[in-house]
Amino acid sequence: MSTTPMRIIASYGHQFLALTLDKRTDMDASAYIQLVARGKKQGYAVGDIVNVTPTSNNQGAIESLQERRNHFYRSEFNKQKNLAANIDQVAIVCATEPAFSEELLGRALICAEVAEIEVLIILNKVDVSDKLASARATLSLYPQLGYPLIEVSSKQADSLDTELKPHLAGKTTLLMGQSGMGKSSLINALIPDVQLKTREISSVLNSGKHTTTFTRLFDCDINGQASDIIDSPGFEQFGMAQFSLSQIQHAMPEFKPYLGQCRFHNCKHLQEPQCAVLAAIAEGQITEKRHQFYLRLMEQLDYYDHARY
Ligand SMILES: Nc1nc2c(ncn2[C@@H]2O[C@H](COP(=O)(O)OP(=O)(O)OP(=O)(O)O)[C@@H](O)[C@H]2O)c(=O)[nH]1
Ligand SMILES: [Mg+2]
Ligand SMILES: [Zn+2]
Incomplete structure (x- = not known):
């Protein structure tokens, strides 16, 4: 039987949702295909293109993985945690509060360098003015190392328009960072109706929590250009056992x-x-x-x- 290429747009443990390549994530949830992986140890990542054998209207089995342009992952105790594949950049989201870990930021930067993926550092919640100076002081080193740094507040739409959108337009961006930094809030502010979509997906994947529990790609229009933004669960560790x-x-x-x-x-x-x-x-x-x-x-x-x- 012939296979159909599909893009993975959500992953939750060993469960994956995908869309055929002609469909966009803003279509209604009935277009999503739930995928079963057949015994590949390393697993798949959001953004992967896989060849799928349909098993029913909204289910399919992954037969093979198409070649990746790149692959962003971390490893804890030799277990590979896939974050995303085929992306243009990683946006590491930090915030004025709760305080972010510079160690985790540094580790994410190493990971992006090794994977040869562009980086953007986002300082979010700049509306929390009493914590702003110390966050800025910590981050001031990174532009000197060549990493672009922008300041935004998901509560201030003009900061998204002037600072963030130009970096996102026309690209596939993985948002990552510790829990509570505001990754999902940024996406909510950027994409209308996204909360509704998140609820639909959550019900398919059996997760109803406020904090993000699965990685999820949204395609959207930013400044007139087709763009993808990937939300990911906050992490509190960042293992890099894979590196030399x-x-x-x-x-x-x-x-x-x-x-x-x-x-x-x-x-x-x-x-x-x-x-x-x-x-x-x-x-x-x-x-x-x-x-x-x-x-x-x-x-x-x-x-x-x-x-x-
Ligand atoms: N003051 C302020 N609060 C914000 C801002 N952005 C997000 N928040 C708040 O920060 C909290 C965490 O936001 P989330 O968007 O859920 O954070 P997250 O990074 O997606 O967290 P995880 O999904 O757990 O990884 C929420 O209570 C938001 O309302 C901001 O720009 N300013
Ligand atoms: Mg979130
Ligand atoms: Zn030396």
């Missing part, structure tokens, strides 16, 4: 000019003599804060032990 030391070093933009410049070709930039990275820290080209972050990642990767003399 070299991948992490190359994912630190400010390290890059110095890699290969150290005395030892396998320098881990811990305390080695004539280390170009340590020299750059002494000269103020790399911040102590980011080097500490790097050391914590190394420790987690278990490289630290090997490097001790």
Whole structure:
């Protein structure tokens, strides 16, 4: 039997919803096809194009995965958590309150660098003015590393028009970040009727909670251009067990000019003599804060032990 290509537009555990490629997510929920995955260990991600054998009007079985342009995921204890595939950018949403974790931001940035996906950092809830200064102070480093940073409030439509929409128009964007940062609120403010759609999907996938429990793609029109925005559940950890030391070093933009410049070709930039990275820290080209972050990642990767003399 021949298969039909479909795009996965929602994932919840091992359940997936998809649409045939001619349909958009703003159509009524009867167009959604519920997919069963046949034994692929690594699973599928929202944004994946899969070849499906229809099993009934609104159900199908995934037979194979079409080649991905890219794939964004994290790994906890060797378990791969798929976030999205075939995206143009990752927007990491931080907020003035509750306070965000700079560690998680840093980890998400590493992940995006390794996957070679563009990044946008969003500081949301700038209407909470008493927390604004400290959030700004924490984030001020990141534009210097090359990451665009915008400030918005999902409660202030003009900030979305001037700051956010130009970054989203015509692109597929994954919104990610800790719980409570306002990812879903931003989508609600950007796309009319989306709350209703979310309720429909929630009822299909048996999840009625306020906090986002599944990853969900919305296609929409932004500034006259077809755009996709993917909402995802907040995370409180960000495992990166999948990466090598070299991948992490190359994912630190400010390290890059110095890699290969150290005395030892396998320098881990811990305390080695004539280390170009340590020299750059002494000269103020790399911040102590980011080097500490790097050391914590190394420790987690278990490289630290090997490097001790
Ligand atoms: N003051 C203020 N509150 C906001 C803003 N955006 C969102 N909130 C509030 O922040 C809370 C969390 O918002 P959500 O949109 O559910 O956050 P989320 O990032 O989707 O959270 P998860 O789905 O759990 O990952 C809600 O009570 C929102 O009303 C904002 O711009 N300003
Ligand atoms: Mg949410
Ligand atoms: Zn070095």
